[in-house]
Amino acid sequence: MGIRFSLVAVVALVLxxxxxxxxxxxxxxxxxxxxxxxxxxxxGGVVFRVLKWGRSPVPFRIPTTAGQxxxxxxxxQNKLDNPSTKMQTVGRMVLEVLLFRSLxxxxxxxxxxxxxxxxxxxxxxxxxSLAFHYCFLVILIRHLRFFTDPVPFFVHDIERLDGxxxxxxxxxxxxxxxxxxxxxxxxxxxxxIPQLRYISxxxxxFPLFLLFTIxxxxxxxxxxxxxxxxxVKQLAIGIISFHPVVPEGIGVIFFIHLFLVSTLLIYFPFSxxxxxxxxxxSPTRNLPNxxxxxxxxxxxxxxxxxxxxxxxxxxxxxxxxxxxxPVEKELDEAPVTAQNSTxx
Amino acid sequence: MAKxxxxxxLVIEHGFPQTGWMDTPAVFRPGNFSYPGKAKNLQALGLPNxxxxxxxxxxWKLPSxxxxxxxxxxxxxxxKFRSFKIFMDxxxxxGACADKCHFYLGSGDPKNMxxxxxxxxxxxxxxxxxxxxxxxxxxxxxxxxxxxxxxxWFMYFFQCTExxxxxxxxxxxxxTAEVTMMGRELLNLVGLNIDWxxxxxxxxxxxxxxxxxxxxxxxxxxxxxxDEIEAVNGIRCEPTFNRKGxxxxxxxxxxxxxxxxxxxxxxxxxxxxxxxxxxxxxSTYASEGGNFGMFTSHEVMKRLNSKMYAEAKRLGVxxxxxxxxxxxxxxxxxxxxxxxxxxxxxxVPVSPMTGTRFDNAATTKMIHIVEFTADLIKNGKLKLDPSxxxxxxxxxxxxxxxxxxxxxxxxxxxxxxxxxNNFHEMPPNTIREQTFCxxxxxxxxxxxxxxxxxxxxxPRANAVRHVHDLHGVNTxxxxxxxxxxxxxxxxxxxxxxxxxxxxxxxxxxxxxxxxETERTTDLRGEPLPGMEEDSENExx
Ligand code: HEM
Ligand code: SF4
Ligand code: SF4
Numbered sequence: 001m002g003i004r005f006s007l008v009a010v011v012a013l014v015l016x017x018x019x020x021x022x023x024x025x026x027x028x029x030x031x032x033x034x035x036x037x038x039x040x041x042x043x044g045g046v047v048f049r050v051l052k053w054g055r056s057p058v059p060f061r062i063p064t065t066a067g068q069x070x071x072x073x074x075x076x077q078n079k080l081d082n083p084s085t086k087m088q089t090v091g092r093m094v095l096e097v098l099l100f101r102s103l104x105x106x107x108x109x110x111x112x113x114x115x116x117x118x119x120x121x122x123x124x125x126x127x128x129s130l131a132f133h134y135c136f137l138v139i140l141i142r143h144l145r146f147f148t149d150p151v152p153f154f155v156h157d158i159e160r161l162d163g164x165x166x167x168x169x170x171x172x173x174x175x176x177x178x179x180x181x182x183x184x185x186x187x188x189x190x191x192x193i194p195q196l197r198y199i200s201x202x203x204x205x206f207p208l209f210l211l212f213t214i215x216x217x218x219x220x221x222x223x224x225x226x227x228x229x230x231x232v233k234q235l236a237i238g239i240i241s242f243h244p245v246v247p248e249g250i251g252v253i254f255f256i257h258l259f260l261v262s263t264l265l266i267y268f269p270f271s272x273x274x275x276x277x278x279x280x281x282s283p284t285r286n287l288p289n290x291x292x293x294x295x296x297x298x299x300x301x302x303x304x305x306x307x308x309x310x311x312x313x314x315x316x317x318x319x320x321x322x323x324x325x326p327v328e329k330e331l332d333e334a335p336v337t338a339q340n341s342t343x344x
Numbered sequence: 345m346a347k348x349x350x351x352x353x354l355v356i357e358h359g360f361p362q363t364g365w366m367d368t369p370a371v372f373r374p375g376n377f378s379y380p381g382k383a384k385n386l387q388a389l390g391l392p393n394x395x396x397x398x399x400x401x402x403x404w405k406l407p408s409x410x411x412x413x414x415x416x417x418x419x420x421x422x423x424k425f426r427s428f429k430i431f432m433d434x435x436x437x438x439g440a441c442a443d444k445c446h447f448y449l450g451s452g453d454p455k456n457m458x459x460x461x462x463x464x465x466x467x468x469x470x471x472x473x474x475x476x477x478x479x480x481x482x483x484x485x486x487x488x489x490x491x492x493x494x495x496x497w498f499m500y501f502f503q504c505t506e507x508x509x510x511x512x513x514x515x516x517x518x519x520t521a522e523v524t525m526m527g528r529e530l531l532n533l534v535g536l537n538i539d540w541x542x543x544x545x546x547x548x549x550x551x552x553x554x555x556x557x558x559x560x561x562x563x564x565x566x567x568x569x570x571d572e573i574e575a576v577n578g579i580r581c582e583p584t585f586n587r588k589g590x591x592x593x594x595x596x597x598x599x600x601x602x603x604x605x606x607x608x609x610x611x612x613x614x615x616x617x618x619x620x621x622x623x624x625x626x627s628t629y630a631s632e633g634g635n636f637g638m639f640t641s642h643e644v645m646k647r648l649n650s651k652m653y654a655e656a657k658r659l660g661v662x663x664x665x666x667x668x669x670x671x672x673x674x675x676x677x678x679x680x681x682x683x684x685x686x687x688x689x690x691x692v693p694v695s696p697m698t699g700t701r702f703d704n705a706a707t708t709k710m711i712h713i714v715e716f717t718a719d720l721i722k723n724g725k726l727k728l729d730p731s732x733x734x735x736x737x738x739x740x741x742x743x744x745x746x747x748x749x750x751x752x753x754x755x756x757x758x759x760x761x762x763x764x765n766n767f768h769e770m771p772p773n774t775i776r777e778q779t780f781c782x783x784x785x786x787x788x789x790x791x792x793x794x795x796x797x798x799x800x801x802x803p804r805a806n807a808v809r810h811v812h813d814l815h816g817v818n819t820x821x822x823x824x825x826x827x828x829x830x831x832x833x834x835x836x837x838x839x840x841x842x843x844x845x846x847x848x849x850x851x852x853x854x855x856x857x858x859x860e861t862e863r864t865t866d867l868r869g870e871p872l873p874g875m876e877e878d879s880e881n882e883x884x
Contacts, residue, residue, distance in 0.1 A: 023394050053433075055427040059642075060679055063750075064511045064519060069751030071704050072719055081750040081777070096515070102440075103515040107773060109443040114354055117449060117806045119773040125440060129515070146877040148664065196439040198360045199459050201485035242382060270476060275516055278434035283427045284517035289751060291678055293706035298682050300424055304643055304651045307549050309658055312629050314561050315550075323560030325628060326586050344501070 003191070008206035010213055022252045030255045031235055032244040038262035039239070044077075045269025046277060053281050057299040061291040065286040070293075074177035082289050089288045096285055100130055125189070133173040134183035138162060139218075143174070146229075148234040172223065180215050183208060203322055210264055217257035225251045346374030346444050346600040351838060355831055358452040358800070363568060365460055366467065366482070369492055370499040372399045375795035378502055378538035378788060386535060388546035388646060393535025393855050399498065402492070410534045411489055413429065415472055417533045419525055422473065432469045432516045441510040441520065446781050447503055451800030458510035458520035461500050465527050466491050497520075501527035503729045503796060505785035506671075507744035508638070509830060512777055516597040529641040537640060541787035542661035543637040548648050552631040559585075559628035565601050566626065569611045576869075578861035581618040582867045583626055586659070590625035591696065593656050596667025596713075597634040597825035600846070607865045609846025611670060612855075616848065618698050619857045620725065622844075624665070629657035633672040634825060638679075639787040649675055652710070653684050664710040670785065670824035672711060674749035679706045699721040712746075714847060718755045721762045727856040730765050732863065733872040736819040737766040738850070739811050741804065741831065742779035743824035756823050757848050763854035767813040775808035784830035797830065798837050805838035812839055821845045 020026040066251025083089040096099040108122035141158050145151045162173045187208045188198050210306065221227045233246035238245040266271070280286065313320065313327055317334055320327050349355075361368050365859030376582065377399050386394035386754030394727040397405045409414065422429050424844050445447065446458040455461060463485070469479030470486035487493065504524040511519035513670040531537065544554035551558060557565065574580050596613065600602075600606035617624055630651040656664050666676060681687065692710035693702040701718045702711045720726050740760055746752035753776050761767055774780050783800025811817040820831055820842050828846055835842045853866045 014551070015472075023765050032524075044410075049433075053426060053429055056423055059424065060682055062427060062519070062522065062678055064517055064748055065751035066512055066748070067751055069704070071715060071752075071755060072700070072702075072722070072724060075754045078751070086827055100515055102513060102517065103438075105513050106440050107443075111356065111358065111449070115354075115802065115806070117803055119771075125438060129438075186480040193439065194358075194360055194830055195442045195454070195457060196437075197441060197462065198365065198454055199439065199442070199457065205483055214413050230616050270474075272434060272436045275434040275436050278430050280514045281426065281430055282434075283430070284519045284522075286849060289677075291674070291681060292708045293430045295686055295707045296682050301683070302651070303385050304647045306647050306654070309629050309651075309654060310550065316628075319558060319560045320586075320628070321562050325559055325563060326588070 002124075002200060002202035003205050005202045006209050006318055009206060013210075013260060013263055014213060014217075017152045020259075027246045027250075027255070028244075028260050031246045032239060034262045035239055035258060036244070038265040042268055044266035045266075046274070049269050049274055050277050053278070054211050056300045057091060058283050058287070059300065061287050061289065061296055062283050063287045065289050069289060082123060084288050089286060093280070097279060100126055102285075109272060121135050124185070128182045128185045128189075131178050132186065135179035137176045137181065139173075139179060142175075146233045149233075149237065150277040171268055172219070176215065176219055180212070180219075183212050183215060187212065191272070193282040207264070207267070207271070207273060210260060210267070214257060214260045214264065217253055217260065221251070221254045221257055223280040225253050227251055229279055346792060346795060348375065348798065348837075351798075354795075354799070355450050356450065356802075358481070359447075360454055365454060366465070366487055368456070372444055372495075372499065374792070376503070376793075377499060378540055378790050381537040381539045381542035385539060385542040385546040386537070387563040389549055389635075389640075389647075391535065391537070391542065391640075391644075392533060393646055395535065399495070404495070404536070406494075406534050410494070412495070413533050414530050416806075417530045418424075418469065421454045421529065425522075425526070427519070429523050430516075431462065431523055432466055432473075435462065435466065435518055436515075438515065440513045440515060441518070442512060444510050444513050445504075445520075445801045446507070446509070446783055447505075447796070447800045450802040451503075451781065451796065453503075455496070455500050461504055462499055462518070462520050463524045464493070464496055465523055475499055494531075494534075494536070496530055497527050497626070500598065501531065501787065502538055503800075504787055505744070505781045505783065505800065507777070507781035507785060509744065509750040509781065512748060519523070523711065525642075526637075526779060528639065530609045532641055538787060538790070539789035540793075541639045544634075544787070545640055545644055545648065548634075548636065552627075552629045552651070553601075554599050554632055554634060554636060555602050557598060557601065557864050561626045562601065562626075562631050566610070566614070567670050569607060569614060572867075573611050573714060576865060577857060577863050578865060579615070579618065579857050579859065580616040583614060583617075584624075584627045587625035589661075590623050590659065591662050592622060592624040593630070593652075593659060593661040593664045594624050594626055594667070595630055595633045595652060595664060597633070597669040597672060598632045599825035599829060600667065601631075603829055605832065605844055605849070606825050606846060607646050607850040607870075608852075609825075610827065611867050612662045612669060612846065612848030612850075612852035613713065615852045615855055615857060616726075619855060620720065622696065625661070626657060627655045627659070632670040633667055635672055635675045636787055638671055638675055642679075644684075645675060646681060649680055650684045652680070653687050653690075655686070655783045656709075657689045662691045663705075664690070665693075665716055666710055667712055667713050668823040668825065668848060669743040670743035670826060671749075672745075673752065674745035676708055677750045678709070685769075695719055698727045712752065712755070714752070714755045714759055717851060718758045721759060726851075728763055728851075728854045729856050730763050730854050732853050732866065732872050733850055734766070735866075735870065736764060736845075736850070737768065737815060738764045738819040738821050738845075739768050739808065739815045740769055740775070741770075741782070741808075741820055741822045741827060742775055742777075743827055744779060744781050745786060745822060747777055747779045751777075752785055752823075756821075759847055760821055760850060763850045764819075768811050768817055770807040770811050774803065780807065781803040782824075782827050782830050782834060785826055785833075789826055790832045794833075798834065801830070801834040802838065804831070806833065808842055809839045812842055818842055818843055821847055821850060823847050
């Protein structure tokens with residue numbers, strides 16, 4: 001059900017752009033208005049979400065410790081998996097963000113009669129995710145050439161590197177190919193791994209269909225309809241410089257591509273895609289495990305009702321004296337009433 | 345009480361129902377839930393909605409505005425805990441955590457996949473705290489909070505041991521244990537808890553320990569072990585209680601005072617402290633290391649934990665040593681100083697025997713007995729005869745909390761390797777940070793939950809069986825009081841030839857004490873290697 005809903009949604013988006021531009025001639029709307037709104041929503045939305053997370057404090061240090069703690073001098077600490085300083089924590093985060101270290105631990109279970117459990121090598125998700133994200137990044141950077149004049153050197157460098165591995169003619173970028181493969185893999189695993197199929201929601205399929213279609217239309221634009229890149233650049237620069245123009249003669253496939261990207265931008269801040277920002281704020285990863293030797297204050301710490309020693313002794317004094325346990329007040333000097341304290 | 349199926353009768357299938365998880369209601373049957381909290385225990389703690397009820401009943405006797413209470417409680421916690429907010433928002437359902445939970449592995453119930461456990465709460469979050477969920481409802485995985493949903497929460501947040509194994513594998517560190525803690529806090533707001541959590545918590549609050557042992561009885565029990573030790577090696581230890589001016593306050597889980605095999609570990613502490621002449625005292629007021637408040641709410645955790653510092657202050661000790669316990673150490677590492685500190689009346693712990701300053705505990709001023717002992721051994725302060733443990737082939741179970749809530753891996757291994765000649769690790773996927781839970785933590789170590797405990801403990805037992813078959817392992821060492829109790833049951837069920845030991849029991853076996861008579865048995869009265877003949881003669 002989730003799959004169909006998401007698929008239908010993406011097809012509807014494609015049709016909307018196709019009809020809107022191809023039939024109704026809403027070139028300005030799809031070429032300028034929607035992308036502009038999308039950019040604003042994306043930037044505003046991401047900032048809003050991050051600030052909203054930031055508004056909630058982190059009362060306790062709860063890092064997931066994945067290695068030896070800092071302890072006696074002769075026991076080596078695992079500084080990356082159980083960091084105790086800021087720098088070490090940055091190291092841990094770099095590994096998480098750039099290499100998906102936690103995902104790299106992944107295994108797959110197998111159960112046999114007995115019952116006997118096995119845990120097998122399973123790095124495909126890690127590999128595909130990493131491939132997907134890096135290709136996505138490279139593709140994004142390559143797109144910068146539409147928005148910049150002169151085009152920065154690193155965009156050219158990346159393009160050249162990517163093109164160096166070009167497959168076939170007129171030169172399919174390697175990243176494009178890997179991106180499509182990775183997205184396809186992520187989609188297929190959702191469909192065929194029973195656990196995943198059971199937990200997947202429409203919002204898990206939707207971005208994958210969307211990305212797949214964005215990739216497809218992008219490749220079509222570049223290799224098959226041979227869009228006029230000069231014109232695309234005019235349009236792009238127009239949007240970000242607030243002097244929008246919609247040059248004549250850009251094919252409808254490009255508008256579909258642009259519309260889907262706009263959808264992704266609008267969708268991003270309000271969806272799970274915010275994991276990109278969330279990981280940086282995740283308290284099990286971005287905190288040093290230092291709470292045994294460094295004091296931290298909980299901003300909303302409040303006094304709680306405790307059972308004080310005085311109350312305890314009042315309750316048990318007779319038995320304690322009889323057992324020869326020391327007491328604060330002897331039997332004859334003890335008050336009869338117990339007091340409740342609210343000190344924390 | 346439910347009948348527990350035999351190991352060979354236990355059906356474990358990892359299939360999926362035809363219906364989606366939202367349309368598959370939780371079914372309570374004997375063996376898959378824990379008995380509800382008794383009214384008197386909720387009252388003792390001043391928790392809301394005390395009453396007698398049963399999960400098997402249709403009517404759970406909730407307050408009429410229960411829904412409002414829960415949603416308000418959610419809002420409050422979202423504002424107080426960034427972890428909660430983020431974990432509600434960023435799961436991509438990649439499934440990396442799905443098969444990492446021992447309860448999923450052992451039960452095959454899809455809702456025991458950590459991701460689905462969290463979705464039980466997340467679906468309600470989407471409905472009431474996100475625009476898309478409000479408008480599109482089920483299409484985006486949002487659903488109304490109904491009584492059935494609440495019942496499902498009760499089922500599955502009390503089928504999670506808060507072990508954090510899932511969080512290790514999540515690319516964003518989403519910790520379903522943290523979600524479970526929030527879920528349990530919310531359930532508590534309307535009086536839904538299990539008695540094996542609130543009972544101990546109430547006892548601890550009023551009597552100082554989970555088992556409700558009163559001061560005089562506490563002293564008696566420990567003195568009983570003094571006699572036991574004397575019978576083994578002729579040494580008479582002299583523990584003191586509630587003594588002002590001692591250098592060290594010692595706190596350990598009360599389970600060690602009460603039940604085998606923890607009692608042998610406790611005898612180990614007594615012997616060690618006696619041998620090194622440590623100036624320490626027990627407390628009958630702070631006579632509990634464990635903290636079942638942690639399995640109730642942050643507030644109850646704080647209320648119970650407060651006793652440690654309060655008592656240390658009253659007695660005027662310099663620092664605290666904590667015994668072998670799992671979640672107690674998670675509380676001490678992650679919460680204690682923030683909740684109940686600053687402990688500025690204590691000093692940074694310095695071992696009186698070695699002079700080692702424990703700067704790693706500079707603010708909590710509480711050190712782990714295993715750290716303390718490791719330092720003694722490293723500095724050659726203990727005379728050890730590991731051959732006294734030669735009848736044991738040992739492996740070590742990392743308890744979840746010291747593992748993933750602290751990073752306490754090398755210290756116990758160092759100690760064990762110094763007191764045992766035969767040691768073998770379990771496979772790497774099942775130890776250290778990847779360790780599998782005993783299946784009975786976080787208050788689920790009750791008898792009525794036995795079937796689920798044996799299921800949840802399967803991955804652990806499976807790894808023990810592996811080294812048992814491969815190396816003849818017959819001893820499972822651990823540094824957690826719950827483990828000592830529950831792994832014993834787990835081993836009896838899955839790997840009957842393996843016996844559970846605390847690390848300090850192994851230390852005590854090997855410890856050569858000044859003035860001891862010739863040792864012929866270990867603490868359990870088993871003949872030491874090479875002494876089998878003698879003990880048989882004695883029997884004659
Ligand atoms: C920084 C650390 C990041 C990690 C560890 C991470 C991890 C992941 C993983 C594991 C998936 C696969 C989900 C699946 O199985 O479907 C995923 C999907 C995705 N990520 Fe990231 N990601 C990160 C950052 C980012 C960033 C910076 C972006 C920015 C564009 C991003 C955008 C996406 C998109 C668009 C998807 C595909 C949509 C989907 O699968 O639902 N991610 N990410
Ligand atoms: S591993 Fe993390 S992101 Fe993936 S399904 Fe589990 S909780 Fe969600
Ligand atoms: S914390 Fe442990 S028991 Fe709970 S869901 Fe995660 S793996 Fe399972």
